[in-house]
Amino acid sequence: MSRSALVELAKRRGYFFQSAGAYGGVSGFYTYGPQGATLKQNVENAWRERFQIREGHREIDAPTVMPEAVFEASGHLDTFDDMLVECPECGESHRADHLIEDETDIEEAESFPIEEVEELIREHDLRCPNCDAELAGEPVEDFNLMFETNIGPGDSSPGYLRPETAQGIFVEFPQLAEYARNQLPFGITQIGKAYRNEISPRKSIVRVREFTQAELEHFIDPNEGGPELDRVADVELTLYPVEEQQKEDGEYLTRTVEEAVEEGIVHEWIAYYRTLPLLLGLLGRRIGGRRRLRIERFGGSSGGEAV
Numbered sequence: 001m002s003r004s005a006l007v008e009l010a011k012r013r014g015y016f017f018q019s020a021g022a023y024g025g026v027s028g029f030y031t032y033g034p035q036g037a038t039l040k041q042n043v044e045n046a047w048r049e050r051f052q053i054r055e056g057h058r059e060i061d062a063p064t065v066m067p068e069a070v071f072e073a074s075g076h077l078d079t080f081d082d083m084l085v086e087c088p089e090c091g092e093s094h095r096a097d098h099l100i101e102d103e104t105d106i107e108e109a110e111s112f113p114i115e116e117v118e119e120l121i122r123e124h125d126l127r128c129p130n131c132d133a134e135l136a137g138e139p140v141e142d143f144n145l146m147f148e149t150n151i152g153p154g155d156s157s158p159g160y161l162r163p164e165t166a167q168g169i170f171v172e173f174p175q176l177a178e179y180a181r182n183q184l185p186f187g188i189t190q191i192g193k194a195y196r197n198e199i200s201p202r203k204s205i206v207r208v209r210e211f212t213q214a215e216l217e218h219f220i221d222p223n224e225g226g227p228e229l230d231r232v233a234d235v236e237l238t239l240y241p242v243e244e245q246q247k248e249d250g251e252y253l254t255r256t257v258e259e260a261v262e263e264g265i266v267h268e269w270i271a272y273y274r275t276l277p278l279l280l281g282l283l284g285r286r287i288g289g290r291r292r293l294r295i296e297r298f299g300g301s302s303g304g305e306a307v
């Protein structure tokens with residue numbers, strides 16, 4: 001079944017549809033219908049069951065709007081950017097890295113520096129998907145993905161809609177550490193809305209501007225303690241480490257948990273979480289193993305594992 005047929009079916013059956021359609025709608029925003037909202041809740045509850053009840057972590061519920069200082073400290077203000085190129089003819093904005101990935105064999109173009117992206121657009125004579133105008137020579141610019149707002153009247157106190165739920169966990173660390181009696185390790189989860197002002201949302205509900213995230217931040221002492229790896233030592237993981245991603249013929253690696261940790265491919269806690277059935281079931285084998293290149297460009301979390 002094609003993606004558009006699937007999206008149509010989802011709409012007819014009440015799973016999800018573009019929001020505010022009666023007023024023209026706007027891309028990147030979806031409403032979950034009666035079936036979809038229930039299904040989404042079931043997934044969230046399965047996640048809660050796994051990480052709160054079985055792993056013993058605690059959930060918080062932080063605001064979605066936070067002051068500028070938070071995102072200055074996290075690095076999002078400076079570097080949470082996508083590469084934008086504007087068509088000189090029709091004015092439509094495109095994600096430069098996506099154009100490259102769509103029209104060439106190159107993968108992970110978002111990790112390239114801007115000059116290289118401009119060069120690739122020239123080299124491959126990439127054109128506007130909307131009107132076919134030449135994009136070679138057009139400047140590629142960083143576009144910050146955060147939605148900005150004003151807290152209170154006037155503009156003296158800028159705020160931002162959180163681009164990921166992790167911020168609410170990190171900024172409350174002092175308070176949360178106290179609840180954990182200042183003992184490591186401890187884990188804090190949050191399920192809630194996050195917002196990214198995507199340049200060109202696409203792929204239906206895969207890339208949207210408002211979405212629900214479920215995140216766990218697990219605070220550890222790297223020199224002390226660790227997960228019970230014995231129980232999962234033989235579980236096989238499919239991994240795509242940074243070194244492989246940077247090679248031209250990079251490959252997915254298959255390693256048991258024990259091997260992966262011993263070879264230093266993956267941190268022991270990340271290996272442990274990867275073996276949890278819920279994650280394996282959700283992620284499948286191929287897409288589960290990619291360590292994000294981009295997250296390393298800014299100071300979010302040091303783990304930077306996308307699950």
Ligand SMILES: [Zn+2]
Pocket residue numbers: 087088089090091092128129130131132133
């Ligand atoms: Zn155009």
